[in-house]
Amino acid sequence: MEEVVDEAFFEGESSVKKSEVEKSSESRNNAFSMRVVGSVAKYVEPVSGETSVEYLLNLFETDKTLQALPVEENGIVCGIIERKSIEQASSSAVKRFLAKDCRKYTQRVVHTLNVNDYIEKEIQTISAIYASDGIKYFPVFEKKSFFGLVSLDDLTKRTTELQNQDLEKANTIQQNLLPKKEEIDSMPYVVNMWNCMANTVSGDFYVAKQFGKSKSIFACFDVSGKNVSAALLTIAVGSFFKMLEILGVESLTPVKTTSLLDTYLAKTVPVGSFITGVIAYVDYEIRKIEIHNCGHTEVLAFVEKDRDGKKFLGGLTIKPGLTPLGMETVKAELKTPDLVKSGKISIVPIIPDLQINMYSDGLLDMQDKDGNRFDKENVTKFFKALFTKSSNEFRTLASQTVDDWVKDTPLADDITIMNVRF
Secondary structure, eight states: OOOOOOHHHHHHHHHHHHHHHHHHHHHHHHTSOTTBGGGTOBOOOOEETTOBHHHHHHHHHHOTTOOEEEEEETTEEEEEEEHHHHHHHTSSHHHHHHOOBGGGGOEEOOOOEETTSBHHHHHHHHHHHHHHHOOOEEEEEETTEEEEEEEHHHHHHHHHHHHHHHHHHHHHHHHHHSOOHHHHHTSSSEEEEEEEOSSSSOSEEEEEEEETTTEEEEEEEEESSOHHHHHHHHHHHHHHHHHHHHHTOTTSOHHHHHHHHHHHHHTTSOTTOOEEEEEEEEETTTTEEEEEEESOOOEEEEEEEEETTEEEEEEEEEOOOBOOBTSSOHHHHTTOSOTTTTTSSEEEEOOTTOEEEEEOHHHHHOBOTTOOBOHHHHHHHHHHHHHTSOGGGHHHHHHHHHHHHHTTSOOSSOEEEEEEEO
């Protein structure tokens, strides 16, 4: 009597074994840092160079996720065979008849990886090999034993994940250096802040700090460059003011403080990069604000005046009188004999209802769908309209103004707006 064997029995066993292999591979990957090749390499059982094309075709048809197989000769993985090669080799009855073993379709190993190789270092080599030879799968070894296969796609995906993680960490560090809400609320005047980032990390930075009973600083900075490099430079600015706070150097004069910042950044900022900034030093004892504009956008100061029984908005524009920070030129410029008369710095008296406005050039440069810049005229209109609004309306007005102008157009640069009320 002929026995009938249920094929489902074997399919079920294969499924269990595959699941166990996947779990084992996952466990091995987790034993490595995300930054090394061992964390992404997938174990695939090597096949012999004598294996028939027909057999390999069945393997690929059975497992749709399988894209490549390691080929072994004399117990050593020496080549890779891709799914597309086998599918092309058996695309017709004639080709299938002529195809014998898989050696003809095997790509010889031109580069091997170790489980502890750093992905971000190896991806350049792998990309160059793919560009020149079209090879995208590579064997990975642990010591001398075959560990698995890795593809250019695997490495590229992981590199993107690592870069995104690094950007998130940089963003967290930036946020920790920015003034906290309780710090801003404790200032002896009202500080309104609004920031919109074009990317995960910002090239804009702002400061609001109290030094002693009568002295304080508020400032706005914009770093040349984008993304990680810009984020690192803003962290340099933030760390300077954080250190001032820790050291308690309220006895420093405004000129000395800006000079120290310029010297510090000159030793930190790489050649070709710079930081624009406006720093306002407030001294309630003498009721004056000393403003240092270092290559930044214009500062707009407004106060309501009364003339002949009629009220109108008086304005003061403070243009940059100093060069950008980080080139050690500001320190030299601040040695000018009469800084106010020469226009290097500006002094503003603290009077009731005075509002001082700072912003980064992202506000000037934002574009609508037709490519029109927001520009200086609209910036002035915005701050004049803001003067009549309450502090509670500041964030809504800032957000709405930007949204109404750019709509669905991506921001090309970060936008920071600071409105300070006395």
